[in-house]
Amino acid sequence: MxxxxxxxxxxxxxxxxxxxxxxxxxxxxxxxxxxxxxxxxxxxxxxxxxxxxxxxxxxxxxxxxxxxxxxxxxxxxxxxxxxxxxxxxxxxxxxxxxxxxxxxxxxxxxxxxxxxxxxxxxxxxxxIDLDPVFRLLTDNTEGLLIRDQVWDAVREQLYKKDGAKFDLLTANFSNDRSDDGLSRLIFRLFDFAQSTPAPQEWLDGLTKPYQIDDGPLTSSAFYQQQLLPLLEDNVDDMLQKLTQAQKIVTDFDLEPKSLDALQSVATTLTTLRDQLSTASWNELRAQINQFKVGRLKKTYKDDPDKTAHAKAMGTLIDGIKKQMATLSERYFAAEEQQVLDIMVGTKAIVQELVKATSQFSTAFAAEKRRRHVLDxxxxxxxxxxxxxxxxxxxxxxxxxxxxxxxxxxxxxxxxxxxxxxxxxxxxxxxxxxxxxxxxxxxxxxxxxxxxxxxxxxxxxxxxxxxxxxxxxxxxxxxxxSVANVDHLTNLIFSQLMDAPVGQIDYDEDAYLKYGPKDYPTDMPQTTNLLLYQTETDAPAELTQEDETNFSIDDSSVGSITMVCAKNSGIKGTR
Ligand SMILES: Nc1ncnc2c1ncn2[C@@H]1O[C@H](COP(=O)(O)OP(=O)(O)OP(=O)(O)O)[C@@H](O)[C@H]1O
Ligand SMILES: [Mg+2]
CATH class of the missing domain: 3.40.50.300 (P-loop containing nucleotide triphosphate hydrolases)
Incomplete structure (x- = not known):
């Protein structure tokens, strides 16, 4: 070539x-x-x-x-x-x-x-003093069988030795009929830990976010490292939406009272943004839970243009309200003492989870050594x-x-x-x-x-x-591809893929740009889109089996399935 x-x-x-x-x-x-x-x-x-x-x-x-x-x-x-x-x-x-x-x-x-x-x-x-006589576990079934046997033994031990602590862990992730929920979680954690250079260190780090020292909740690593950046991003985003809404009101000469209402929202949001890293949990909670927007004029009789602009402004404000409601429900449902109590309880469960996973990991490694197999x-x-x-x-x-x-x-x-x-x-x-x-x-x-x-x-x-x-x-x-395939791909993916779904936005920089110089210019410009309908309306989450069966050679089907699975995880729709 x-x-x-x-x-x-x-x-x-x-x-x-x-x-x-x-x-x-x-x-x-x-x-x-x-x-x-x-x-x-x-x-x-x-x-x-x-x-x-x-x-x-x-x-x-x-x-x-x-x-x-x-x-x-x-x-x-x-x-x-x-x-x-x-x-x-x-x-x-x-x-x-x-x-x-x-x-x-x-x-x-x-x-x-x-x-x-x-x-x-x-x-x-x-x-590393490894016995050179080993067999590679290429048969997935054999590996899964050993894994299940080892976990059964470790679980029995933990039931006996850890009593209430392990019961609590099991109750938290399983239901009356089976312990599968906990088993799946342990295997998933184990797999994830194994994909890191230092699995035990990674597992040990899992309890860190629940570590509460004597200080207030807002000084905890959980608040400072996890929640605070998320809250800051959210409030910044709301302020941006608000600026756009204010611009609509001024640019299109909408009702001045609406501008007053938006100004008051601006003050509330700016104060909240300033206080995110200084106020107490309960103060923030009050501000977020009590967030309100004053009356905004949404319809202008006999002026469809103004009504359309007011509607656009209203959509932005509805977005802010929804975002605030989500923060309130998801993070600020409980007051400080309750959250602290929950974190102490959760930490105990996570500690037991890490212990169970570590013990499984050690026992699994020992069993593979005993059988002279490697995966x-x-x-x-x-x-x-x-x-x-x-x-x-x-x-x-x-x-x-x-x-x-x-x-x-x-x-x-x-x-x-x-x-x-x-x-x-x-x-x-x-x-x-x-x-x-x-x-x-x-x-x-x-x-x-x-x-x-x-x-x-x-x-x-x-x-x-x-x-x-x-x-x-x-x-x-x-x-x-030919140019029309590039264009259609760009059209579809610019709508499907953004940073939360695909790590980067599907924008100009990401577009497929037609490169070949030697295709005839009189080629047909139509693009055929083949859609495959699945049996069920809502395909199940990807299971372990899908993961093992997934084949890169089937890339067109595989890629689309993955994008949809990711999308549904984020947007709750498919
Ligand atoms: N400069 C070029 N002129 C003409 N054809 C080219 C040129 N560069 C690559 N190709 C052809 O484009 C096709 C795609 O190339 P290739 O498989 O290397 O892309 P890729 O970026 O590795 O794709 P993927 O992201 O799917 O792995 C191949 O058929 C290759 O021969
Ligand atoms: Mg390639």
């Missing part, structure tokens, strides 16, 4: 860039994977061997495709070289180098991170242990790997989690950084597998602000 493809200037910049980390951010079909492969080709032609690169993909299929593409590009390059210069023999250095890469492709580290971790463990098991999450944790082990052999392993990899390349970087990020950070170099990451935060579809797109977003902003940390290149053109 390299001969035929006319790379855009930004794509060329991505292919050639060197000497720093690089984050490539671009929408679907903008050539991210294509330029990643072209960058590998360029490195090979400059003398790098393919086993000096670590290339991480998110599925085995993607890794297989990447290897196939590289193989075909290398072969093409060999043919071109031989055709261009018939005297070029297979013994020429360039051709020998290319042929060697074909041989190395079989052992190249172009794989999922799990597959790479398995290799690391097989090579460096001695660093996928073990592969990543054991790799992290090898790479962070401070004994001599651990340090040697880390140095060896860092020296081996000239570059650490990650496709679909938006789907990375913090454990995987720690591993990649350890394997990559500093000054100059040698991480090459491509992704699209809008396509983050693995949050239910605990991917953390904030890792992508953090670098996206950090590299823009601190070029020394890394370069950032945005690819704007979409090459996968």
């Amino acid at each position: 390299s001969g035929a493809t006319q790379y855009t200037a930004s794509q060329q910049a991505v292919i050639k860039q060197q000497g720093n980390n690089l984050l490539v951010s671009a929408s679907a079909g903008s050539g991210k994977t294509t330029v990643l492969i072209e960058r590998i080709m360029r490195k090979i032609l400059a003398g790098t061997n393919i086993d000096q690169l670590l290339v991480v993909t998110f599925t085995n299929l993607a890794a297989k495709h990447m290897k196939q593409k590289l193989e075909s590009q290398i072969n093409k390059r060999i043919s071109t070289l031989m055709a261009e210069n018939p005297s070029e023999t297979t013994a020429s250095p360039v051709i020998r180098q290319l042929r060697q890469q074909l041989n190395l492709l079989g052992v190249a580290n172009i794989s999922t991170l799990d597959a790479f971790c398995l290799r690391i463990i097989q090579r460096y098991y001695y660093v 996928f999450s073990d592969l990543e944790h054991l790799t992290l242990q090898i790479l962070t082990s401070d004994n001599e052999s651990g340090q040697a392993a880390l140095n060896q790997l860092r020296a081996q990899f000239d570059e650490v390349m990650v496709d679909e970087y938006q789907d990375i989690n913090s454990l995987q990020e720690s591993i990649l950070q350890l394997l990559s170099r500093d000054e100059p950084g040698n991480m090459f990451m491509v992704g699209d935060v809008k396509q983050s579809i693995y949050q239910f597998r605990l991917a953390d797109p904030l890792l992508f977003l953090h670098k996206y902003h950090d590299f823009a602000d601190n070029p020394a940390h890394g370069d950032r290149i945005v690819l704007a053109d979409n090459f996968r």
Whole structure:
């Protein structure tokens, strides 16, 4: 393809860039994977061997495709070289180098991170005294069976030993007929903890928000770190709406008394905003619960224009009232002492929850050791242990790997989690950084597998602000679709996706922009939209089963399902 493809200037910049980390951010079909492969080709032609690169993909299929593409590009390059210069023999250095890469492709580290971790463990098991005779738990059913057996045993123990405390925890999350609610929660917490580099630390941190020292509620970590920023955002948002409402009244000459009423709301909101970080809980509660708006003139007889403007103003004010009512119901239903009592009670339950999850985690690990099995999450944790082990052999392993990899390349970087990020950070170099990451935060579809797109977003902003940390290149053109498909996609997604749903707004910057130059201009401009109706009106929440069955290869169906699931979570509708 390299001969035929006319790379855009930004794509060329991505292919050639060197000497720093690089984050490539671009929408679907903008050539991210294509330029990643072209960058590998360029490195090979400059003398790098393919086993000096670590290339991480998110599925085995993607890794297989990447290897196939590289193989075909290398072969093409060999043919071109031989055709261009018939005297070029297979013994020429360039051709020998290319042929060697074909041989190395079989052992190249172009794989999922799990597959790479398995290799690391097989090579460096001695660093952490791991018995090298283990079997990988590839059968999900077997893993679930062991998990259930271990949890049953741990639960029995807790019933016996913790008595009332554990009963309370069970009652809180289960119903009369089954304990499934608690079991599901424990497994979910366990899975989440496992996606972090330090699972126990993460679990221990869960009780922190309930920590009340002797001071008032508004000095607690819960209020200061969690509730206060949320309240500030809300009140700022209300003030913004109010300014718009006031502007409507003045711009369109509406009833002056309405302006007085809005002025009084402005005073109330500004006072509240100032006092959020100083007043007591009960004072804030009173202000929020007693919030009122004076009479506003909504209809103007014989003046439909003014009536329409008054209606727009009324919608903004209704929005403010609704927002305030939500704050009142959700956070300020109880007075200070009641909230303090609730938090003390909740803390005890969360502590027991953390204890149960930790005990399950320890017992599960012991049982897997006893059976000589490892699951996928073990592969990543054991790799992290090898790479962070401070004994001599651990340090040697880390140095060896860092020296081996000239570059650490990650496709679909938006789907990375913090454990995987720690591993990649350890394997990559500093000054100059040698991480090459491509992704699209809008396509983050693995949050239910605990991917953390904030890792992508953090670098996206950090590299823009601190070029020394890394370069950032945005690819704007979409090459996968014809223009009308781009337009329709933009039309639909600009309405479906915003920051709460997709981490970033689907705005001008995110739009798919038609890139190809060689499509005939007289192509039909119609777009077919295929809608699939499901059996039920309200599809159930994604279950564990959906999560396991979800396949990235079925991306069109998968993506839409995920967006809808997220949307329903936020807006309560589907
Ligand atoms: N400069 C270009 N000119 C013509 N076609 C291109 C160009 N760049 C990429 N393409 C083609 O666009 C299509 C999409 O490219 P690619 O799969 O690399 O995109 P991507 O950004 O990785 O997509 P995704 O976000 O789905 O992973 C491919 O068929 C590729 O060959
Ligand atoms: Mg891609």
